[in-house]
């Protein structure tokens with residue numbers, strides 16, 4: 001809580017390899033962002049205006065994965081200058097969609113596409129922030145929602161730890177009274193193993209969840225993979241369900257590898 005006469009908490013928003021969608025979740029807060037700006041000093045947020053990347057911050061939000069050698073240097077500087085570091089979005093928490101290259105011949109792809117691949121300084125793997133520096137809290141999603149961001153900021157400003165949602169998407173789906181696409185239409189849905197937070201957005205629109213909020217705690221991926229097989233998905237299709245936006249989340253990675261062994265064996 002900001003006490004009159006004391007400096008406002010300093011908040012920074014940093015970007016690494018990403019599509020900017022999670023920063024847009026900030027900007028889409030609209031009036032809420034203006035109200036937030038009265039309670040904190042936004043000291044660095046390139047997409048919104050303030051530029052001071054090496055400044056000290058009480059809370060640093062970090063979007064994007066570690067994909068270049070320069071990223072590794074910069075995240076260490078940010079960590080040194082930040083009291084709390086919050087990773088936001090699938091790129092920052094699990095390497096993002098760009099981590100699909102982790103299992104591919106990334107150098108071969110660059111050589112096939114670019115006339116001067118030597119100009120590209122890219123690491124062979126895209127990795128989450130927590131693989132390199134201490135992260136105080138992770139907000140999953142692709143993109144995260146503005147509601148989640150506000151909840152984290154409010155909790156940290158009140159001096160309490162942000163609450164991690166332990167529910168799965170199915171719980172939100174049921175609470176909202178949405179028909180189950182897996183039961184009613186036989187569509188393979190990742191909701192049973194995906195953490196809640198989006199309000200079951202996709203089932204609410206009559207389509208399957210594809211797991212963008214990452215694995216829920218104690219995700220039973222074996223049972224879901226078996227259910228997918230019963231629905232007629234071949235092992236390669238099951239691999240693709242788990243190897244998507246959050247392919248490097250350990251639980252999804254293990255499930256994809258297990259399905260891959262069934263495909264190959």
Ligand code: SF4
Pocket residue numbers: 018019020021022023063064088089090091092096097141142143144
């Ligand atoms: S998590 Fe998704 S929306 Fe957020 S920056 Fe990465 S790709 Fe964009």
Ligand code: SF4
Pocket residue numbers: 169170171173174179180181182183189190191192200203208209
């Ligand atoms: S539609 Fe998906 S998220 Fe909703 S209850 Fe069915 S399996 Fe769960």
Ligand code: SF4
Pocket residue numbers: 142169194195198199200201202203208209210211212213214
């Ligand atoms: S329903 Fe699943 S894929 Fe859709 S927004 Fe929510 S977590 Fe992401």
